[in-house]
Amino acid sequence: xxxxxxxxxxEIPIAPNTQLEEVLRIFDAQxxxxxxxxxxTVAERLKKIKKLRQVVxxxxxxxxxxxxxxxxxxATQVDLTEIVPIISEAKNFEANLYDWAADREVDTxxxxxxxxAKIVLEPKGNALFLTPWNYPFQIPLxxxxxxxxxxxxxxxxxxxxxxxxxKVIKEVVAEIFPENxxxxxxxxxxxxxxxxxxxxxxxxxxxxxxHGKSVMRAAAENLTSVTLELGGKSPAIIDDTADxxxxxxxxxxxxxxxxxxTCIAIDYVLVDEKKKDAFVIAxxxxxxxxxxxxxxxxxxxxxxxxxxxxxxxxxxxDDAISKGAKIEAGGNSDGSQNYISPTILTNVTPDMLxxxxxxxxxxxxxxxxxxxxxxxxxxxxxxxxxxxxxxxKSNKNQQYVINNTTAGATVINETLLQNAHANLPFGxxxxxxxxxxxxxxxxxxFVNERPILKAWNPPSNxxxxxxxxxxxxxxxxxxxxx
Numbered sequence: 001x002x003x004x005x006x007x008x009x010x011e012i013p014i015a016p017n018t019q020l021e022e023v024l025r026i027f028d029a030q031x032x033x034x035x036x037x038x039x040x041t042v043a044e045r046l047k048k049i050k051k052l053r054q055v056v057x058x059x060x061x062x063x064x065x066x067x068x069x070x071x072x073x074x075a076t077q078v079d080l081t082e083i084v085p086i087i088s089e090a091k092n093f094e095a096n097l098y099d100w101a102a103d104r105e106v107d108t109x110x111x112x113x114x115x116x117a118k119i120v121l122e123p124k125g126n127a128l129f130l131t132p133w134n135y136p137f138q139i140p141l142x143x144x145x146x147x148x149x150x151x152x153x154x155x156x157x158x159x160x161x162x163x164x165x166x167k168v169i170k171e172v173v174a175e176i177f178p179e180n181x182x183x184x185x186x187x188x189x190x191x192x193x194x195x196x197x198x199x200x201x202x203x204x205x206x207x208x209x210x211h212g213k214s215v216m217r218a219a220a221e222n223l224t225s226v227t228l229e230l231g232g233k234s235p236a237i238i239d240d241t242a243d244x245x246x247x248x249x250x251x252x253x254x255x256x257x258x259x260x261x262t263c264i265a266i267d268y269v270l271v272d273e274k275k276k277d278a279f280v281i282a283x284x285x286x287x288x289x290x291x292x293x294x295x296x297x298x299x300x301x302x303x304x305x306x307x308x309x310x311x312x313x314x315x316x317x318d319d320a321i322s323k324g325a326k327i328e329a330g331g332n333s334d335g336s337q338n339y340i341s342p343t344i345l346t347n348v349t350p351d352m353l354x355x356x357x358x359x360x361x362x363x364x365x366x367x368x369x370x371x372x373x374x375x376x377x378x379x380x381x382x383x384x385x386x387x388x389x390x391x392x393k394s395n396k397n398q399q400y401v402i403n404n405t406t407a408g409a410t411v412i413n414e415t416l417l418q419n420a421h422a423n424l425p426f427g428x429x430x431x432x433x434x435x436x437x438x439x440x441x442x443x444x445x446f447v448n449e450r451p452i453l454k455a456w457n458p459p460s461n462x463x464x465x466x467x468x469x470x471x472x473x474x475x476x477x478x479x480x481x482x
Contacts, residue, residue, distance in 0.1 A: 017187035020194055027198055029180040030126050030153040037181055038123050038151050042101050046094055048148055051176050053090035056083060056141065059172060063137055066164035070136070071338070072303035077257065082138040085420065089142045092422045092439050093149050100440050101149070111482060114457030121447040123151035124225065125201030130192055130215065132206045133159035133305050134261040134360075139206050139229075140169060144182065146442035152202070153181050157195055160188045161305050193218075200224050202446055206263075207231075208358070209383070209431050216434075227435035227445045230428055231263040231358055234407075235379050236389035236415075238271040238279060239372065239397050246413075247391045248282035251364070252290045254389070254415025256342050259302035260362040261309075264387040264409070264416055267359055268348075270375040273368040280344060280366065284329045287342045295341045296334060303338045304361060310338040313361035316354040320345055320365070323352050330362070350378075372397065376404050383431035384408070389415055408432050 056063070060083060067073040067082065104119045127147045131140040140156045147154045156173065158166040163186075170184040177183075185191060196203075196218035205215045206229040219226045236254075238247060255266045271279050291298040304310040314333055317340070321327065330343030340362055348355065348365040355365065369375040379388070388407035392398050398412055408428035409418040418424055425436035435445055462474065 017191055018185045023185055023191065023194060026155065026179060026183045026185065027126075030155065030183070033180040034123075034125050034153050037153050038125075040151055042098055045149055045151060046097055048176060049090050049093050049097075049145055052141065052145065052148070052172075053087050055172050055175050056086050059168065062168055063165070066168045067137065067162075069164040070133075070162040071305045073258070074300050074302065077300070077302065078137075081257065082135060085138050086142050086145075088420070088422065089145050089438065093145055093443070096440065097149050097443075100443055109482070111478060112459055114459045115453055115455040117451060117453045120450050120452055121150070122450050124446055124448055125152060127152045127154040127202045127204065127446060128195055128198075128200040129154060129156045130195070130203070130205045130207070131156065131158050133161040134258060134263070136162040136165040137169060141172070143204055143437055143442060146437070147204075147446045148182070149443050150446035152446050154183075155195065156182070156184045157192055158184065158186065160186070202226070204437075204445070205229065227427070227437060228433050229263065229426070229437060230386065230431065230433045231360075232383050232385050232428070232432045233267040233358055234264055234385040234387040234389070236266045236269045236391065237372075237375055237401055238269065238275060239390075239392040239394060240272040240274055241393040241397065242275065242391040243393070244275060244279050244282045248279065248286040250391075250413075250415055251283055252286050255364055256287075256290070256301075256362050257416070259304060259340070261302070261305065261360055262416065264419060265360075266364070266389055266415060267385075268355065268365045268367065270367050270369050270378060273370050276346070276366065276368040280328050280346060283344055283364070287329055287344075291342060295330070296332065296337070296339055301342070304340060305338070307335070307338060309360070310335060310340065313340055313359065313363065316357060316359060316361075317343065317363055319353045320348065323349060325352065325365070328366075372400065376401065379405055384429040386428040386432040387411065387418065
């Protein structure tokens with residue numbers, strides 16, 4: 001662990017707005033070019049994906065510096081959570097896109113004898129990416145790979161709260177793609193609102209459920225399909241068989257990476273009453289091992305992205321303390337740096353704001369339960385989470401939790417790694433998300449599965465009126481045997 005005296009983080013001005021006339025010009029240019037991009041080959045698309053991978057790696061130092069400037073994100077954490085996921089996603093597409101994009105022949109049902117059929121995958125057309133500030137480099141470019149592989153044209157709107165990173169994204173994209181294929185449009189929420197008025201063929205949004213509803217309402221005006229990567233309160237259950245020291249170490253990554261500003265981070269913990277005290281001790285030790293006795297001095301501890309979000313998290317913490325929550329570790333903050341230390345709370349009650357709102361910060365509320373059904377009642381009283389984490393050595397307990405809950409993903413004795421698994425879909429359920437991202441699942445979000453049927457001896461000729469006894473007999477045979 002490296003330690004250093006932290007430099008105060010000043011409030012960062014948001015990225016400047018792209019002029020509306022420029023937005024409309026880019027949108028129109030991409031619409032006119034969409035057919036050309038649609039007709040590109042798999043080989044041509046893979047060439048662009050490979051170049052994206054290479055350009056991202058070549059700009060590693062610049063990306064690290066941008067994320068440090070935006071919210072003090074450690075360089076190694078940038079490598080692991082911003083750069084590696086893009087490189088891994090690109091390689092997955094490079095290895096599999098020929099198979100994923102191939103036409104699929106389908107069997108011909110007996111009543112359609114005389115025809116053949118297949119499914120071809122065509123790009124939906126022009127795509128819009130509205131992306132967040134918490135993983136501001138990874139999320140837009142990792143998901144862009146799916147659109148490029150599908151043959152879509154795309155506009156990316158990065159978060160205005162990470163302007164240094166936004167600038168690098170724009171530079172990277174411009175090095176690979178012409179503007180009429182992929183372009184970056186910067187600005188605040190008003191630019192997002194203007195973009196949502198335009199007739200895109202698919203919108204990919206990552207953010208809160210509240211804003212996801214606004215995106216979906218806007219998309220409905222044009223009957224535009226959407227992928228919504230949202231969030232919510234992702235719980236962790238620790239039963240009486242769990243390895244507490246291993247679990248506590250896992251929490252350092254699962255909760256405190258990016259200072260808890262992760263949509264699939266553990267939001268609250270339900271631990272067996274018999275294990276609560278021991279787990280609190282183990283987690284306190286793990287925090288000190290990773291960040292030292294004074295975490296604000298650690299170069300491995302990220303900051304909150306800006307003063308507004310710092311204030312929101314501080315409000316949740318203060319509300320909990322005022323209502324009787326006990327600080328077991330941390331609880332320190334520094335508004336001049338937008339810093340909140342890794343914090344453990346016990347004596348948490350349902351009426352506290354942090355048990356209602358998604359925390360999205362480095363606070364771990366711990367609640368004890370007497371039996372597993374009590375824990376499940378708490379989980380099921382809330383919206384379906386994006387992720388559910390189970391820490392248990394009992395296969396029976398693991399399966400019981402899975403059978404009696406619903407979640408976008410469930411991870412046993414680990415955290416966050418579902419996002420890195422190349423063969424798993426990433427996404428939520430209802431309030432925590434609609435649609436899936438990453439790999440084959442992300443690719444399918446940007447394509448239309450177009451059925452093609454070809455007849456050489458049209459069977460429909462047998463169905464032409466005037467209807468006779470033959471037609472009636474034919475219908476009865478079909479209903480009975482087909």
